[in-house]
Structure formats: C-alpha cells, structure tokens
Amino acid sequence: PAKLALIGSSLGGYYATYLAEQLGCRAVLLNPAIRPYDDLRAYLGAQSVYFSDATIDMKPEYLDELRAIDVPRITRPERYFLVAATGDELIDWRTMVEKYSGCRQRVIEGSDHALSDFASYLDEVLAFCGVP
Known part of the structure; x- marks a missing residue:
C-alpha cells in the first residue's frame, strides 16, 4: 500500500476514498462525489x-450500496490530494x-467538472503519486 496511489474523478473519487481508507494507500481525488x-x-x-x-436501470439498492461505503471522516489526511474546480457544474467545490479539510488541496479557479485543463496539473x- 505504501507505493500504491489511486486517482479517481467524480464517482471514481468517491470509490478511491473508500479504497484508500481500506488499503492504507494514497489517493488523488479530482472533483470527487461527496454524497x-x-x-x-x-x-x-x-x-x-x-x-x-x-440503457441501465438505476435501482434504489445501488444508492444503498454507495451509502454503505461512505467514509464519514478521513483518517490520514496526508494520504490524500484533492483537486477541486470552483467551476464544477455538478458538485459544489x-x-x-x-470533506477533505486537512488534506493537500489544489482549488482551481474556474475549470469544470471534467477538469478540461487537467494537463496543467x-x-x-504524478509527483504526489510518487511518479518522477
């Protein structure tokens, strides 16, 4: 887990948070879903x-499954890097x-939910993930 780093965007950031807590690894969260x-x-x-x-059928039990893996509190903030855009049209930055207070954070003025300018960051x- 010390060398493992996850990167998740939106719902992937929600899953990455859960997995990072379970595995004890690092995670980069790009405009992560909160609830x-x-x-x-x-x-x-x-x-x-x-x-x-x-088409897919979105069922109520899927929401229950998401609630079951909710992480109410980050246990080791130093393992997380949040990248949040103030221009995210889906999730309030x-x-x-x-949610990620105490974690490393990069708040981007503007941009969008997809972080269309991700190459800039x-x-x-990669440095946070330990990739030279």
Whole structure:
C-alpha cells in the first residue's frame, strides 16, 4: 500500500476514498462525489449510456450500496490530494474542500467538472503519486 496511489474523478473519487481508507494507500481525488447516494436519487430508473444505444436501470439498492461505503471522516489526511474546480457544474467545490479539510488541496479557479485543463496539473498529481 505504501507505493500504491489511486486517482479517481467524480464517482471514481468517491470509490478511491473508500479504497484508500481500506488499503492504507494514497489517493488523488479530482472533483470527487461527496454524497452520490443523494445526488443520484434523481436518476433512478432507466438511464441512457453515453455514446451507446444501451440503457441501465438505476435501482434504489445501488444508492444503498454507495451509502454503505461512505467514509464519514478521513483518517490520514496526508494520504490524500484533492483537486477541486470552483467551476464544477455538478458538485459544489466547497463541499469537497470541507470533506477533505486537512488534506493537500489544489482549488482551481474556474475549470469544470471534467477538469478540461487537467494537463496543467498532471505533474503535481504524478509527483504526489510518487511518479518522477
């Protein structure tokens, strides 16, 4: 776990937080979901899959599964690096900063949920992950 580093964006950041707590590894969180079990409630039922003709059925039990892996408190803040954009159109950046208080943080003025300008922060992310 000392050499392992996870990088997760949005819901992937939520999962990365859970896994980092379980495994004791580092995690970089890019505009991570904070309460997806609440945020995704509006999407219950059949949902289109982007760039596909497929659909998925979003079930209430999926929200229960997300709630079951919620990390209410970060145990080792030094293992986390939050990258949050004030221009995120889906998740309020202030909730990210609050959830990951005490962790290394990079708050980007503007940008968007996808962090379209991620290349500008890649070196900092890789350095945190221990990649020269």
